[in-house]
Structures are given as structure tokens and as C-alpha cells.
Amino acid sequence: MKVSDVGEFGLIERIAEILGEDFGDDCAVVEHLEGKILLTVDVLVEDVHFLRRYPPETVGWKAISVNVSDVVGNGGHPRWVLVSLIVPPDLDVSYVEGVYRGIAKACEFYGCKVVGGNMSRGEKIVVDVSLVGDSVKPVGRRGARPGDLLFVSGTLGDARAGLELLLMNRKDYEDFELRLMEKHLRPTARIDYVRHIQKYATASMDVSDGLVADANHLSERSGVRIDIDSSKLPISEDLRKFCRKYGRDPLDYALFGGEDYQVIFTQPETRWNPFMDMTPIGRVSEGSGVYVDGERKEGGHRHF
Amino acid sequence: MKVSDVGEFGLIERIAEILGEDFGDDCAVVEHLEGKILLTVDVLVEDVHFLRRYPPETVGWKAISVNVSDVVGNGGHPRWVLVSLIVPPDLDVSYVEGVYRGIAKACEFYGCKVVGGNMSRGEKIVVDVSLVGDSVKPVGRRGARPGDLLFVSGTLGDARAGLELLLMNRKDYEDFELRLMEKHLRPTARIDYVRHIQKYATASMDVSDGLVADANHLSERSGVRIDIDSSKLPISEDLRKFCRKYGRDPLDYALFGGEDYQVIFTQPETRWNPFMDMTPIGRVSEGSGVYVDGERKEGGHRHF
Numbered sequence: 001m002k003v004s005d006v007g008e009f010g011l012i013e014r015i016a017e018i019l020g021e022d023f024g025d026d027c028a029v030v031e032h033l034e035g036k037i038l039l040t041v042d043v044l045v046e047d048v049h050f051l052r053r054y055p056p057e058t059v060g061w062k063a064i065s066v067n068v069s070d071v072v073g074n075g076g077h078p079r080w081v082l083v084s085l086i087v088p089p090d091l092d093v094s095y096v097e098g099v100y101r102g103i104a105k106a107c108e109f110y111g112c113k114v115v116g117g118n119m120s121r122g123e124k125i126v127v128d129v130s131l132v133g134d135s136v137k138p139v140g141r142r143g144a145r146p147g148d149l150l151f152v153s154g155t156l157g158d159a160r161a162g163l164e165l166l167l168m169n170r171k172d173y174e175d176f177e178l179r180l181m182e183k184h185l186r187p188t189a190r191i192d193y194v195r196h197i198q199k200y201a202t203a204s205m206d207v208s209d210g211l212v213a214d215a216n217h218l219s220e221r222s223g224v225r226i227d228i229d230s231s232k233l234p235i236s237e238d239l240r241k242f243c244r245k246y247g248r249d250p251l252d253y254a255l256f257g258g259e260d261y262q263v264i265f266t267q268p269e270t271r272w273n274p275f276m277d278m279t280p281i282g283r284v285s286e287g288s289g290v291y292v293d294g295e296r297k298e299g300g301h302r303h304f
Numbered sequence: 305m306k307v308s309d310v311g312e313f314g315l316i317e318r319i320a321e322i323l324g325e326d327f328g329d330d331c332a333v334v335e336h337l338e339g340k341i342l343l344t345v346d347v348l349v350e351d352v353h354f355l356r357r358y359p360p361e362t363v364g365w366k367a368i369s370v371n372v373s374d375v376v377g378n379g380g381h382p383r384w385v386l387v388s389l390i391v392p393p394d395l396d397v398s399y400v401e402g403v404y405r406g407i408a409k410a411c412e413f414y415g416c417k418v419v420g421g422n423m424s425r426g427e428k429i430v431v432d433v434s435l436v437g438d439s440v441k442p443v444g445r446r447g448a449r450p451g452d453l454l455f456v457s458g459t460l461g462d463a464r465a466g467l468e469l470l471l472m473n474r475k476d477y478e479d480f481e482l483r484l485m486e487k488h489l490r491p492t493a494r495i496d497y498v499r500h501i502q503k504y505a506t507a508s509m510d511v512s513d514g515l516v517a518d519a520n521h522l523s524e525r526s527g528v529r530i531d532i533d534s535s536k537l538p539i540s541e542d543l544r545k546f547c548r549k550y551g552r553d554p555l556d557y558a559l560f561g562g563e564d565y566q567v568i569f570t571q572p573e574t575r576w577n578p579f580m581d582m583t584p585i586g587r588v589s590e591g592s593g594v595y596v597d598g599e600r601k602e603g604g605h606r607h608f
Binding site: 091 | 310405418432
């Protein structure tokens with residue numbers, strides 16, 4: 001049986017059996033002395049997650065951001081970064097420097113620090129980043145309670161549209177198209193939500209695989225039903241333009257597009273802060289599964 | 305300019321400039337609350353560090369061991385492991401399970417725990433392990449003092465001989481050859497030295513790049529001269545047999561062979577513990593550089 005036959009989640013289940021551990025969450029929480037440490041790792045592989053023609057700075061920026069997003073989604077602050085880089089021997093040194101400039105900028109922005117790393121050769125470029133964070137109160141995915149509302153930060157679906165535009169590999173793009181591509185290339189983890197999540201969220205995580213896929217994770221872990229109202233989904237004006245131009249349905253992008261690196265979280269309605277870009281898009285109740293406008297929805301991004 | 309032109313250390317220097325950080329050591333030490341945390345990452349890449357035909361259990365075992373070795377070399381205990389795995393979609397699931405069985409066995413042996421990970425597809429298998437350890441007293445490479453002796457645990461050069469035997473890819477091997485190959489495939493990090501290193505070593509590190517290369521790291525970091533007496537080098541009976549059979553010089557293997565994952569450390573002669581397999585092989589004095597029998601030696605393993 002091949003890896004592609006069982007898929008990412010099938011493989012994770014088999015591994016969990018071997019390890020006798022539960023590691024379904026993107027971000028592990030361990031205790032150290034009187035505090036909690038968050039641990040996460042995420043990788044960017046050439047030709048899988050990025051192409052050689054993308055600016056190397058964006059690859060470095062994104063490698064940090066996707067990890068910070070995991071920690072932020074758990075109500076943690078990013079602290080220490082390890083960078084494991086695999087590069088082909090004939091790669092230009094300036095490319096590697098570009099990746100690290102992106103890493104350095106991202107670390108400065110998020111307030112974390114590269115403390116170590118590793119360098120190896122290989123055929124394809126791999127940027128594997130491990131991040132250690134800490135939190136006075138990691139939130140996790142298990143605490144959603146019936147009666148909570150489901151909120152999402154920012155807008156959804158832009159990164160997926162940006163990816164499609166990037167793959168068109170055109171010479172000229174309109175301004176709104178460049179902005180969408182930027183959303184894919186240089187996502188910003190929602191570090192500005194950490195305090196709010198720590199204080200008010202009953203469950204939270206970042207949206208990396210797509211809203212429906214990740215809401216399903218929250219629902220499973222918390223043992224609750226989540227109803228999403230598609231009319232409430234925050235969709236950017238740029239994504240609407242994109243969908244009009246190319247004849248697409250923005251809801252498809254908002255529900256199933258991955259890599260937005262926004263956060264979703266559940267909390268009582270009373271904790272809605274109108275000064276932040278959070279939108280209530282759903283409601284938690286007893287039961288199981290994720291429903292969009294009353295219809296059960298699963299799936300999302302598959303890694304194999 | 306290509307990556308292969310500047311080499312691993314040239315690349316690290318350029319990166320350190322961009323990050324404005326010092327990260328020459330394999331193992332980073334950071335402060336968390338009242339304690340110290342050790343962070344390290346090391347990767348095994350198919351066709352660079354291992355071949356597909358090696359037993360997958362040994363790949364998993366080794367991926368953990370090389371990281372534990374970094375932490376042990378710093379006087380720390382391994383605690384939490386993140387495993388980032390890249391696998392081709394057509395890889396057999398049983399291979400992945402084998403890798404994880406090796407990882408699980410190693411973690412049980414060393415007393416650490418896989419708390420998270422990541423899975424991605426790619427053309428070649430990559431096992432990238434990040435390890436978080438802790439230590440009441442990280443030792444580092446900076447404290448070697450004139451008058452200290454240089455000690456090494458175990459024997460040196462076996463892993464290199466084992467690698468050469470593996471690459472012969474024969475059907476039949478003699479028993480001592482199988483033992484040497486096992487040393488390459490399934491190295492054991494010297495977790496049994498952690499307490500001694502914490503208590504008595506003035507500087508320490510693991511031997512991964514080869515004795516001369518790693519002694520040079522110690523010498524540079526501590527700002528001292530190290531004299532190694534080649535007649536004292538601990539060489540196994542198996543390596544002697546190998547060298548007689550193939551007409552090689554065991555000193556070459558002991559001085560320059562990598563991947564033994566023993567520890568070298570400096571300490572006062574009075575701290576020599578004859579019940580452990582430590583051998584005094586050299587002496588620290590004022591000055592700089594590593595000398596073997598009075599002759600300056602540099603270099604060792606290069607990653608590009």
C-alpha cells in the first residue's frame with residue numbers, strides 16, 4: 001500500500017498507533033517548570049509548496065509565518081526558531097541569502113529569534129522550520145461549548161485565488177491580482193490576536209487547510225456541532241473581483257481555499273470585539289460535524 | 305556564486321550576518337523561566353545521509369540519535385521531539401511505519417517523547433527531527449582551560465568503516481563487518497555521559513563531523529590549543545581488523561571519520577572516571593589550533 005492510498009490523515013493515524021501518542025494537533029503543548037511551551041514544525045518543499053521562480057524572501061517569510069500561525073492559533077507567542085535548510089549544491093548563494101532575509105524580517109515582525117539550524121544538501125530546496133513558543137494559557141481545540149459563536153479573523157479565500165493567479169505565470173497582472181498573489185506569497189500570521197484568544201476563546205486554531213477542513217478539526221476535538229452561515233463569510237473585494245473576472249464562486253474559495261493563515265475561534269457572543277476584524281460566521285451546538293447552511297461538509301486540503 | 309563554492313561554513317557565516325546572530329553551535333541554549341532549554345535540529349536526506357535500501361527502522365533510530373547526541377554533547381537531557389517527514393507519494397506505507405518504529409524505539413531508549421510533527425510529500429525521503437532538551441547546566445564549547453585533558457568516549461572511526469562497507473553493497477559480510485555497519489546505521493548517542501559532562505566537563509560536544517573537525521570547533525570556541533596524541537586514540541578491534549583486511553590506516557578513520565556520535569570533553573585530569581569508557585587523548589594549552597602529534601590539523605567532513 002502506498003502513502004498516496006492512505007493519505008495524510010491515514011498515515012498520521014498509523015503513526016499515532018506506533019508512537020502510542022496523540023498528535024493530531026498542529027501545535028504541541030508541553031510543561032516546563034511552571035510554564036507551558038508550544039512546539040510546532042512546518043515545512044516548505046520546492047515544487048510542492050513553492051516554485052523556484054518565487055522571490056526567495058517570500059519563501060523565508062512564509063516559512064516563519066506558517067509556524068507562527070500555528071502557535072498564534074493556540075494562544076501562544078512565538079519565541080525561538082530552528083531553521084533546517086536543504087539546498088542543491090548548484091543553487092546560487094544569493095538565493096539562500098534571500099530566504100534568510102525573509103526569515104530575518106519575519107522574525108523581527110513576529111518578535112521571535114532564530115537560535116539555530118542545520119544545512120544539508122539535497123535535490124530540491126526544503127525550508128523546514130521548527131518554532132518554540134510559550135503561553136500563559138494555551139487554548140487548544142477542545143474547549144468549544146454549545147452556545148459559543150464561531151469567529152474568523154480577516155478575510156477567507158484570498159490566498160487560494162492568489163495561488164491560482166501565480167500558476168497562470170503571466171507577464172502582467174491587475175493591481176487586485178497582485179494583492180491576491182501577495183496574500184499567497186507573504187501571508188501574515190495573526191499575532192495581533194494572541195491576547196484576545198488567550199483571554200476569551202474557548203477553542204481556537206489557525207486556518208491553513210481551509211475553513212471547512214479546519215472547522216471539522218475543531219468540531220471533532222471539542223465534540224460539538226458547528227453551523228456555518230455562508231452569507232456571513234468575510235470575502236474581500238479583491239476576491240470578488242477575481243471571481244467575477246474568472247467566473248468563479250467566492251464561497252468555494254472562502255470555504256475550501258487553504259493557506260489564509262487567519263484564526264478561527266469560538267467564544268461567547270458577548271466577547272465580540274468590534275474594533276478587531278473578527279466576523280461571527282457560525283454557531284456551536286451539541287452534536288457533531290460541520291454544517292454549512294444546514295448541509296454537512298467535510299474535507300479540504302489533502303497533502304498527498 | 306554557487307552554494308558548493310562557499311561550502312557549509314561559508315554559507316553559515318553569510319547567514320549569521322543576515323540574522324545578526326551567532327549560531328555556530330549545533331545546539332542552542334535559551335532561557336525559559338528559571339531554567340535552560342536546549343534546541344537542536346538535524347536532518348537525514350535520502351541519497352545524502354542514507355539509501356532507500358537501508359532498513360527504515362535504522363533511519364528512524366538514527367534521526368533521533370543524531371539529535372540526542374547534540375543535546376547530550378551539551379550536557380542536556382532530551383525531552384520533546386518534533387518529526388518533520390517528507391515522503392514520495394508512491395512510497396510504501398510500511399516504510400513510513402518502519403521509520404516511526406525506529407523513532408519510537410529510540411525515544412523510549414533515550415527517554416524523550418514525540419510530541420508533534422509534520423508530513424509533506426516530496427521526491428526524496430527526508431526525516432527532519434527537532435529536539436528540545438533541558439539541562440540544569442549546559443556546558444557548551446567555550447570553557448576549555450589550559451591544563452585540562454581532552455577525553456573521548458567509546459571508540460572512534462567505526463562508523464566511517466561501516467559506511468564504506470555498506471557502500472560495497474555485498475551479499476556476504478564477516479561478523480566484524482556487520483558490527484561496523486551497525487555502528488553506522490544505528491549509532492547510540494552517549495546519554496550515559498550527561499551527568500558526568502554536567503558535573504565535570506569544562507567544555508564538551510559530540511563527535512559528528514570527525515574528531516579533528518570537532519576538536520577544532522572546541523579549540524576555536526574556547527580560544528585554546530589542543531594537542532592530540534594519536535597513540536592514545538581508542539580504536540576498536542573491529543576497526544583494526546577492517547584496516548588490516550582492506551589495507552587502511554586506522555588513524556585516518558579515528559581522526560577524520562565522521563558520525564561516531566561519541567562525546568569529546570575537556571576536564572581536569574583528576575576527574576577521570578576509570579569506570580566509564582573515557583580515554584584521555586589530548587591536552588589543552590594556551591594558544592590556538594588543533595595539533596596531532598605536534599602537527600596542525602584542520603578540516604574534516606564537508607556537507608557540500
